[in-house]
Amino acid sequence: MICSRRVKIPCPFRTHFHFGCFPETSSLANIQCRSATKLVPKAQPEISQTRSVWYCGKTKPVLKGRWKHPHAIQSTHLHRPFRTNYLSDVDQTLRVWLISGVAPRHKKQRCDTQPHMPSTHLSLHFHIVFSTKDRHPFIVDDWRGRLHEYVGGLVRAADGIPEATGGTADHVHLLVGLRATHALATFVQDIKQTSSRWIHETIGVKNFAWQPGYAAFTVSVSNCDVVKEYIANQIEHHRTKTFQEEYVALLQKHGVVYDEKFIW
DSSP: OEEEEEEEEEEESSSSEEEEEEEEEOOGOOEEEEEESSSOSSSSEEOOOEEEEEEEEEEEEEESOOOTTTTSSSSSSOTTTSSSSGOOOOHHHHHHHHSSSOOOOOOOOOOGSOOOOOOOOOEEEEEEEEEBBBGGGOOOOOOHHHHHHHHHHHHTTTTEEEEEEEEHHHHHHEEEEOTTOHHHHHHHHHHHHHHHIIIIIIOTTTTOOSSOOEEEEOOOOOGHHHHHHHHTHHHHHHHHSOHHHHHHHHHTTTOOOOOOGGGG
């Protein structure tokens, strides 16, 4: 035979108490209330009809906001007359929900109390080299300077910093400063596509094209001046060395592994 106890239960909808009888092995879901009054408040609360829970043997909808009845219990404190030692953790949470009309929630820390993220500081310099298709000498002296100025404008339009631009008839050297948001492959592709279109439409060289691929090397701030001087003296430099020899020397200098079968 199941032993039951008669306890004093606070009613969430009135200011008086109901006397209920429930066994020690039962939960809040099957408490049988003995009350002469109806457990429906005079003023209906703002509720959601999508879910229902059991309370005192009757189905009550889950509260959507705070209970609006003037005599409702607003505190989430578990009152002493209620025998909570017979309730499980789930039942106690459910009782707090029904009494207060607000579902339990975790407190969120205010954003202004958290430490701010420090600023980001970058120094990204790249030495970029790419050649014309089949290393054909398309870039003649008549419009070579205009091309270098146009490429520098493309770098600036892409939110980069053109530090040096140079080259000879069959290739171009760039020293640029980029941001962390730049994707190097996309950046070089846009420069090559736009400059190739400009050469077709403005210069009138319809068969001009850049060679697929490129080389890019990071440059420290202490070596930027050396690279700028190297790019500015490309004409003198290539009087004694071809572009193929220069390109292979750059790969070896920066420790880039390559296969000569797939360079050109």
